[in-house]
Amino acid sequence: MNLQALLADINSVVWGPITLALLVGTGLYLTVRLGLLQVLKLPLALSLLFKPANGKGDLSSFAALCTALSATIGTGNIVGVATAIKIGGPGALFWMWLAAFFGMATKYAECMLAVKYRTTDAHGRIAGGPMYYIERGLGLKWLANIFAIFGVGVAFFGIGTFAQVNAISDAMTIAFDVPTWVTALVLTSMVAAVTIGGVKRIANVAQRLVPTMALGYILACLWILVMFSDQIMPAFELVIHSAFTPISAAGGFLGATVAQAIQIGIARGVFSNESGLGSAPIAAAAAQTKEPVEQGLVSMTGTFFDTILICTMTGLVLIITGVWSGDTAGAAMTSAAFAMGGSAIVGQYVVTIALVCFAFTTILGWNYYGSRCWYYLTNNTLGEQGTNVYQFIFLCLIAGGAFIKLDFIWLLADTVNGLMIIPNLIAIIGLRKVVLSETFQYFNKRAMVSANLKKS
Template identity: 80%
Template sequence: MTLHQFIAELNSIIWGPATLVLLVGTGVYLTWRLQLIQLLRLPMALGLLFKPAQGKGDLSPFAALCTALSATIGTGNIVGVATAIKIGGPGALFWMWLAAFFGMATKYAECLLAVKFRTTDKHGRIAGGPMYYIEKGLGLGWLAKLFAMFGVGVAFFGIGTFAQVNAITDAMHIAFHIPTWVTAIALTVLVAAVVLGGVSRIAAVAQKLVPAMAIGYLLACLWILGLNHSNILPAIELVLHSAFNPTAAAGGFLGATVAMALQIGIARGVFSNESGLGSAPIAAAAAKTNEPAEQGLVSMTGTFFDTIIVCTMTGLVLIITGVWNGDAAGAAMTSAAFATGGNALIGQYLVTIALVCFAFTTILGWNYYGERCWTYLTADRGSRVYQLIFLSLIAMGAFIKLDLIWMLADCVNGLMAIPNLIAIIGLRQVIVSETQGYFARLRLAGVPA
């Protein structure tokens, strides 16, 4: 059995029915227990983005969200959506929506727990995330260490390095004919300049770059949708139909079953928004707030922005332009969509610039996540060793094949999610009581809640 075959087999096991039921089931349960919090409290959550920071912490709530979004808005929004639709057909986009809707409740819960159980390390920095609420909340130190090991694995071999670096080097080579080794060196130097400055520098870059790149990309998508507005309604109808019916082969598309659309849609949705993965809580824990539930509300908007808005825009552009059933794949498929729906030159460079920005910020965010997992495992020692390994893997990631990268990323994603979801389920009463207490305090203070 080759390495490729082994990872493919492992991936099918990790992302089998059990994991999908655990992921979506946790979100469904929390949606019920928290009384549709992701829908009914979304306006309030969006308003909290602009509330001044109050309480102990390293970052403002908005900076913590931007740090988390820097890791979530990445290649999953461009390459991941294209891959999902290429494999599972337009119906995969529906399952991404569903995963995101229930995932918002999961994101709320895990980020609430991160603030609830956070602590301070020996350097005076806030330390929090699933490893802490698993250990302090559940009392399962071995499971906390397992999560941290998987977290380092994702940072080193999954979302954090290989998938992003490969996407950047490929895009720069195709658009600007820059040799892969040149991009790899330049990227390594740029990442080093930011991440060696710690979470404050990462957050400072994220606060400026994340909103700008997201707004710019959305405007470009709206431009394509505006030029092809007559195809929007048929595209949505195709998404809904394909979600529950097999997608017939057409053009370069080989056809897809409903099960395939469901599996790839949920897997890519989780890869994109990271709900239930346990990554965003690491950034959320650093927020300056005294209310765990408040940061949970702020953090759940990340899933809304990432999947419900950005991924939807990408998916609709791919479908209305018809490139999803062509021969292109990955970033080339998204680039072809912008070229077909708008202008060839603009499409090529716009997607390249967006992809590079998205992937670069994801590398920064995952460097921080991986480092916090690393310091948890090593009792707050060896940060410099971690940084050197991370930077060396960035340089290596440019030379690994795309399909192998995505399968490897899916594997470590799933492994990281399982301990986190176990903790969320085990601490469900804490989540519910903390939420009820927060809204009760708001009512007593005369604040509409």
């Protein structure tokens, strides 16, 4: 058995019924117990995005969200959606929506816990995330260590490096005929230049680049949707129908079962928005706020922007243009869809620029996540030398990621992502009463303040 076959077997276990049930079940439980918080409190969450800092922390709430979004808005929004629909059919998009809807409640809970249980490290920086609420909330140091190990694994071998670098390299080669080694060298140098400045420099880049690139991509998608507006409703009907019905082979599409649509849709949804993965809480913990609930609300908008908005845009563009059943795959499929709204060159450039920007910021975000997990594992016993070791390994993996086969990369990324989810969801379930208590106390306090204002 070769390495890829072995990894495929491991991946089938990691993303088996237990993990899927744990992931969706946790989100479903929180959705019910929190009273559809992701729907009813979404307007409040959006209004809190630009609220002035009112507590200790390293970043503003908006900067913390942008740092988290820099890691989530990446190849999953372009290549991941295309891969999901190619393998699972249009129905996979429905299961991405479902994972995102329940995932918003999960994202709220994990980011709220991150602020509640955060602490300060030896250098005076905010330290938080699943490893801290697992240790300080549940008292399970060994489980916190397991999460941190998997976190470093995802940063090194999952979302953080290979998938992003390979996507950038392929896009630059196809669009501009740039040699792979040149892309690897330039990208490694750029990442090194930004990450040396730490989380504040990463956040500064993210605050400028994330909103701009997301808005530009959405506008490009809207252009295609307007051109094919008569196909939008049929596309939605196809998504719903194929989510529960096997899709026969057509063109370059090999056909898909409902089970395939569910598995690939949820897996790619998590890859894209990272709800339940435990990554966003690491950034959320650094927010300058004294209200854990408020940062939880702000953070859950990340899943809304990432999947409900951007992934849906990509999915609809792929479906209404009909390229999903063609012979192309990955970024090439998305390029072909955009080419339907103009020239092939324009389509190629739109996808290439979006992909490069999305993937670059994802690398920056995951460099930070991995470094905090590394710091937790070493307990800063190695000091700055330990940080330098982490950064050296990370940069070496970026340099080499462009030369690894795409199929192997996605398989490896899915596997390590799944491993990271398990200890984090165990912690959220174990601390569910804390989540509910903090949430109800916060909204009761808001209601009392509002009532007093009306009386006066």
